[in-house]
Amino acid sequence: MPSVLLSGDSALLKQLNRAAILRLVRRAPGIARAELSRRTGLTKATVSTLVQELELEGWLRAGTPQHAGSGRPATPLYLDDTRLVLVGAELGADYRNAVALDLTGRILSQRYARTDHAGPEAALAALATDLEAVLAEERVRTRRVVGLGVAVPGPVHAGSGRMPVAPNLGWTDVPVRDLMDARLHSPTLEGTLLHVENEANAGALTESIFGIHPLDGPLVYLSLGVGVGGGIVMGDRVFHGYGGYAGEIGHLTLLPDGPGCRCGTRGCAEALIGQRAISAAAGSPDLSVDDLLSRLRAGDPATHAAVQRAGEYLGILISNLIHTFNPQMVVLGGPLAELGDALLEPACQEARRRGLHRLVEQAQIRRCRYGRDAGAIGAAARALHAALSPAMPEPASWAEHMGEPV
Ligand SMILES: [Zn+2]
Incomplete structure (x- = not known):
């Protein structure tokens, strides 16, 4: 094999190993080198070398060594949040x-x-x-x-x-x-x-990388706003599809004879649960999320009904996605998620009462904890x-x- 390939392969391998160590430290703050070696299958010497590099570069920091039993004290490792x-x-x-x-x-x-x-x-x-x-x-x-x-x-x-x-x-x-x-x-x-x-x-990457729950299965993220979009993370990577357009879930049909959508068809998710759709159903075009929130707080019945109805359609959309991807987690984000329980409760109820019980039970449905910053x-x-993942060519x-x- 030509040497250039060998050096490329070893650089790739090193990048993969560094990424694996950082991922484990992120998931288990305080983990020690011996445990990193056990979980990655790398030798203790290799782990020590890589950890040393990552410490020098500012990625990791060592905590105070902990005595456990009679062996050498183990040094806990953390992501370095200072450099x-x-x-x-x-x-x-x-x-x-x-x-x-x-x-x-x-x-x-x-x-x-x-x-x-x-x-x-x-x-x-x-x-x-x-x-x-x-x-x-x-x-x-x-x-x-x-x-x-x-x-x-x-x-x-x-x-x-x-x-x-x-x-x-x-x-x-x-x-x-x-x-x-x-x-x-x-x-x-x-x-x-x-x-x-x-x-x-x-x-979707926000939740898979910074989310508090370790991810072992697919994650489906719904971005709810003027547009309705989706991001799907599988095996630590975003699923982009054949042409790069995967996740255009705003144009899944939920109601064949429903309201017209900007894509030219009828009854798309976006035409039923997008911000403009909710705003129109509440009786006033172009309401902002803040406007909708104040109307909800004031007890406006038309706004409550509009948000409730949109929530039910959102539940149908979530149910469809759960049956397509069998996700570990469905995360609801985007500006409309700020409407909180008024939108999310009917959505969860509708999603939970549809389809195959086991599939639906496996999926955690949660609101994105990053709100408008997601x-x-x-x-x-x-x-x-x-920075952490080895470069993979796009299709x-x-x-x-x-x-x-x-
Ligand atoms: Zn459409």
Whole structure:
């Protein structure tokens, strides 16, 4: 075998082993080297070498050695939350959000603004300015940036960082990475690759990487807002599908003769449970989530009925997804998740009373604990995922088909 392949393979193997160690420390803070060796199957010497490297680079820190029995004291290992920083931002349909996080997912600095975007160039320029402000803060600028990601409300061609279409903004063919790169000047970003990801996929990564529950099976994330999208994580990777469009669950048909959808058909999930649909059913077009919340608090019967009905359709959608993916977890995120129990209780009840009992019982349905920050944190999680996971080529079909009309 040519030596170049051998060195490539050994570098890949090392990256895989480092990622495995970091994943185990994240799942079991305080784990010791001997246990890492047992769980990874690596020799103790290899584990020690890799842990030493990861400590030097700022990924891991050692705690106080613990005596257990008569053997040598074991040193607990933790993710180091003091030296590295992850940076993520989301361009939402009517807001922008930029965050800096430590390795455990804790927000160190943030800029959030509700806004009507003038156009892609101006919107991304404003997002870049927010990111620069986040990076300039004292507790961030003293750290090394290990990842930078941006989440957007449309499908993304990962190779070029281009968004072929943003349906709810009416934009087409936006070179997100190029536009952001041209606007980001902070020296701390020198040499950092910007990762662009669809916001629902980013939300799914937020839960799989920073969620408090270890994940052993598929995770389905629902992004509920003006658009309705889905992100599916299987085996530690986002499922992108043949053309890169997997997860467009907003256009699953829930009611064949239902209301018209912007995709041209009728009765899609988005036309029944999207923000505009709920707003119209509540009797007033273009209500914000805050408007809907205040109407709910004021006991407005039309809004209660609209949210209840949307919740029931959401339950049907969740039931369909549970039967398709047999997920360990279904996470509900996006702005509409802020409506809380008024939306989520009817959804859970409807999902639980449909289909195969065992399948439905296996899936935990929970609200995303990151609220409106899920997309921005997820963008940072996407960058962390890329930093830790060996590069895998995307399917050729994805690059070929990306940008075709959907
Ligand atoms: Zn549709």
